[in-house]
Amino acid sequence: MRAAILLIAHGSRVDAANADLRKLAAMISERIPEAIVEYAYLELAEPSIPDGLEACVERGAEEVRMLPWFLSAGSHVTHDLEANRRRFIEKHPAIECSLCPPLGLHPLMIELVLARLEETF
16 A cells, blocks of 8 residues: 655745644655655645645555644644544545654653753753
8 A cells, every 4th residue: 555644834924934743744754655655734834735636646555644744633633633634535535645643742742852952952
């Protein structure tokens, strides 16, 4: 089954902020070359989530994992992203589509937070 990863960020009017997601997509692509890796933004930047999902389909995805580049499961993750997932499934019922949890309090998050704190000392 050809898997796709759709990285999703909020989006910003500042392109430099949006560039982080594009860089992350390239880095993941290098680490998982067999996967289709795309990115999308909830608002304020392009491509949109529906466009990102369609890009996955156009590249041959049979399964899509939507990964929110968010720190918590606020309303964007629990409502907006889930609504996009449901609309996609209605349009493409043969393609599996799952919404991954946000980064949140993953066990490795403490290591990242401590590493960032160390950078200031």
